[in-house]
Amino acid sequence: MNDLKNNIKMIGKKLGFDEVGIAGIDKFKTDHLSAKHRVRDGLMAGLSWYTEDRAALANTPEELLPGCKSIISVAISYYKEVEKYDDGKLRGKVARYAWGLDYHQVIKKRLKLFVEEIENLIGREFRWRIFVDDGAMNDRAAAERSGIGWFGKNSNILTVSHGSWVFLGQIITDLAITPDSPNLKTCGDCQLCIAKCPTGAIEAPYTINNDLCISFLTIELKGMIPRNLRPLVGDWVFGCDICQDVCPVNKEVLKSEEKYFNKRHDFDAIDLLPLLSLEEEEFRVKFKNSPIKRAKLEGLKRNVCVALGNLGDKRAIIPLLEAVTDKSFIIRSHAVWALGSIGIDNVTRIQLRRALDLEEHPEVINELKDVLGQSS
Numbered sequence: 496m497n498d499l500k501n502n503i504k505m506i507g508k509k510l511g512f513d514e515v516g517i518a519g520i521d522k523f524k525t526d527h528l529s530a531k532h533r534v535r536d537g538l539m540a541g542l543s544w545y546t547e548d549r550a551a552l553a554n555t556p557e558e559l560l561p562g563c564k565s566i567i568s569v570a571i572s573y574y575k576e577v578e579k580y581d582d583g584k585l586r587g588k589v590a591r592y593a594w595g596l597d598y599h600q601v602i603k604k605r606l607k608l609f610v611e612e613i614e615n616l617i618g619r620e621f622r623w624r625i626f627v628d629d630g631a632m633n634d635r636a637a638a639e640r641s642g643i644g645w646f647g648k649n650s651n652i653l654t655v656s657h658g659s660w661v662f663l664g665q666i667i668t669d670l671a672i673t674p675d676s677p678n679l680k681t682c683g684d685c686q687l688c689i690a691k692c693p694t695g696a697i698e699a700p701y702t703i704n705n706d707l708c709i710s711f712l713t714i715e716l717k718g719m720i721p722r723n724l725r726p727l728v729g730d731w732v733f734g735c736d737i738c739q740d741v742c743p744v745n746k747e748v749l750k751s752e753e754k755y756f757n758k759r760h761d762f763d764a765i766d767l768l769p770l771l772s773l774e775e776e777e778f779r780v781k782f783k784n785s786p787i788k789r790a791k792l793e794g795l796k797r798n799v800c801v802a803l804g805n806l807g808d809k810r811a812i813i814p815l816l817e818a819v820t821d822k823s824f825i826i827r828s829h830a831v832w833a834l835g836s837i838g839i840d841n842v843t844r845i846q847l848r849r850a851l852d853l854e855e856h857p858e859v860i861n862e863l864k865d866v867l868g869q870s871s
């Protein structure tokens with residue numbers, strides 16, 4: 496059995512996975528309990544699909560593949576260096592995981608190759624199901640049980656070799672493979688990620704309030720970013736890496752050797768102003784095969800407005816005034832907010848008054864009145 500496990504790990508490493516471990520298929524009881532409480536406490540409220548039923552399914556391997564016997568758990572690093580830009584452009588930050596190609600496609604394809612190679616090794620087909628992020632599996636709980644990493648207080652899985660800068664994936668299978676033991680490392684007394692999270696989203700160790708997390712606000716949230724949170728989002732336009740950037744475990748880690756996760760264009764620190772005038776078709780072409788497309792054009796433009804408001808640079812005023820005429824009330828509203836944050840001069844004031852005369856959406860009217868100092 497151990498020969499099988501070692502051979503499987505060798506194949507995984509050869510295919511480019513940085514960590515490979517084996518987890519058993521017992522129900523993830525403690526994770527289920529904490530996920531259930533997270534839902535009941537309203538901390539997953541913004542993700543309507545994350546229900547108590549989903550939490551139960553995600554933590555019950557037997558329901559994900561009846562008759563399963565093991566989980567092959569993998570981690571693959573996306574950690575690439577930051578580039579310095581000295582061109583003076585107004586740039587917004589993108590979380591590192593989204594600098595390269597969409598990881599779902601890359602990792603699922605490779606996990607299928609992994610299955611084929613295991614079938615070649617054992618000389619027969621077996622039953623399997625693959626999970627990478629978007630499936631009904633608790634990826635982190637599987638990873639922890641397989642020993643490839645441990646839970647940090649920011650709730651990310653930390654690996655010894657690549658820190659938390661890893662994607663997680665699994666092959667759940669009816670092959671019997673001896674499980675590995677969990678890695679018993681912990682964060683010790685460290686609380687840095689909790690202290691540095693700008694929105695206070697890490698409410699307690701290992702407990703994220705989804706609805707406060709900048710990652711949720713800039714990627715998953717489809718409507719308005721709550722006004723009180725906008726200043727805290729800073730210049731993040733897609734995701735957030737603060738609780739990983741500050742983590743001491745992440746300081747001396749190996750870089751990713753995966754070419755598919757190399758930075759594309761300036762997707763690490765994206766030039767903001769041109770994004771404001773992007774059309775749907777241009778958006779589709781620019782962000783084809785990029786995780787960033789998940790925000791959709793409306794979400795991305797909304798985020799760009801917030802980042803520009805927080806950067807406070809007057810060069811953004813004219814493009815933002817154009818965005819005040821956008822067909823989406825969400826973009827109009829956030830553009831007005833951004834102008835208010837930058838500070839409005841007399842010319843801008845005249846234009847915003849004109850916009851107020853023409854505006855019909857109550858959210859934008861409120862935002863305009865607020866910025867013009869006319870709130871009732």
Ligand code: B12
Pocket residue numbers: 525526527529530533542553590591592627628629630631632633634635636646649650651652653659660661662663664701702703705708710711714715733734735736738
């Ligand atoms: C929903 C989701 C989000 C939501 C909610 C985040 C959340 N905390 O759940 C949002 C949009 C905010 C998000 C953000 C991010 N995400 Co996300 N997300 C997911 C998804 C789809 C489900 C996660 C889930 O089950 N949440 C439910 C809650 C209850 O689980 P949890 O927060 O992990 O909490 C666990 C711990 O608290 C643990 N626990 C509780 N008490 C205790 C006590 C102790 C002592 C211990 C040890 C553990 C422990 O039990 C809980 C249940 O397992 C997974 C993919 C998947 N299918 O699993 C990716 C996933 C977790 N995300 C991932 C990534 C990369 C991110 C971001 C880093 C992206 C970014 N840079 O913007 C951020 C990180 C934010 C953060 N600090 O968590 C990776 C994480 C990789 C890793 N190394 O851990 C995953 C695994 C995707 C993947 N396959 O690679 N994400």
Ligand code: SF4
Pocket residue numbers: 649691692693694695696697703707708709710735736737738739
């Ligand atoms: S990703 Fe950002 S907002 Fe979310 S918990 Fe980490 S530091 Fe806080």
Ligand code: SF4
Pocket residue numbers: 647648649650682685686687688689738741742743744
């Ligand atoms: S910053 Fe500190 S507390 Fe947070 S995950 Fe890293 S080691 Fe753990």
